[in-house]
Amino acid sequence: MLKSTLEQWRMFKAVVDAGGFNQASLVVHKSQSSVHHAVQKLENAIGVVLFENSGRKVKLSPQGEVMYRRATFLLDEAQKLESIAYSLRSGTETTLRVAVDIIFPSHLLYNVLNKVSEEFPLLRVELEETVLSGSNTLLSSGNVDIGISPFLYPSGFSEDLCEIEFAAVAHKDHPLHQLNRTLTLEDLKSHRQIVVRDSSAERKVDAGWLGAEQRWTVSHIRTSVDIIAQGLGFAWLPIAIIKNELESGLLKPLPLNNNAALRKALLYLSFEDGDALGPAARAFIGELRYQTMQLPTSDFMDWDCIETDT
Known part of the structure; x- marks a missing residue:
């Protein structure tokens, strides 16, 4: 028989998060006395003092800090449990919300979404295009x-999805191409590098070589492509995105030594809780896995424009 209730733990967590009993009462829409009574009953039930006397400020006891971490986990799991129940009760979800890093091949994504929409014609899709940790x-x-992210999701489920190939490129008439020799990273330092900004508001991550003394940071990869196509810099860009520009000769791979012009990034498929996903989300994941398995291996390495030292 449990001695405590979820509601008591919710009141306890609210006091900690809000910074006091009075503040917590405003958050949970209950009187201060009700919140205080709930926490007091919790302490009596479990036999642990959760707060220390510290004047007007609320301060967790060492035992309270441990219980707070466990209570947070407990309440999160309870919320997930209710979400799963809602999903099971309502059947097919009405909206599918997907965040996709902009380096993921767009044509493949559109094919996946189209297949899922054919199976679930009333499904609304909300697509968020992100960069790095976004x-x-x-x-x-x-x-x-x-x-879909280039980083593992630390608190949920992640699986390897596909590798994205990058090449260091510049306009065919860029000064770096006029050197007519194999380049080193030192050669790049005096030229402008174009990078794409992390779309996460909480945690900014830099990725790729960032040794150039001059750098322009943009918010979308297509902007980076446009700038480079104007001859205003160089960048490592996904080969699939610049395929047309490479084939037309507008952009050329930089002849860096030791294959430094070529890089790969692994993308991960991630979600919080598989049990909470509805039929449409599961269909999306299944089709995504199938489509990425069909991705051809790039023949970029065979192109004559790549020069390497061996």
Whole structure:
């Protein structure tokens, strides 16, 4: 027989999060005396003092700090349990929310979404295009159901999805190409690098070589492509996104030594709790796995424009 209730733990957590009993009462829409009574009953039931006397300020006891961490986990799990029950009760979800890093091949994503929409014609899709840690931030905040990110999702489920190939490129007439020799990273330092800003508001992550003395930071990869196509800098860009520009010769890979012009990034498929996903989300994941398995291996390494030292 349990000695405590979820409601008591909720009151306890509210006091800690809000910074006091009075503040917590405003958050949970109960009187201060009700909140205080609930916490007092909790302490009596479990036989642990949760708060220390510290004047007007609320301060957790050492035991209270431990219980706070466990209570947070308990309440999160209870919320997930109710979400699963709602999903089971309502059947097919009405909205699918997906965060996708902008380096993921767009044509493949559109094919997946189209297949899912054919199976669930009334489904509304909300697509968030993200950069670097942006997908995981949206996933952890509960704003999306599924994320595709270049980083593992630390608190939920992640699986390897696909590798994205990058090449260091510049306009065909860029000064770096006029050197007519194999380049080193030192050669790049005096030229402008174009990078894409992390879309996460909470945690900014830098990725890729950032040794250039001059750098322009943009918010979308298409902006980076446009700038480079104007001859205004260089960047490592996903080969799939710049395929047309490479084939037309507008952009050329930089002839860096030791294959430094070529890089790969692993993308992960992530979600919080598989049991909480509805039929449409499961269909999306299944189709996504199938489509990424069909991705052809790039023949970029065979192109004559790549020069390497061996």
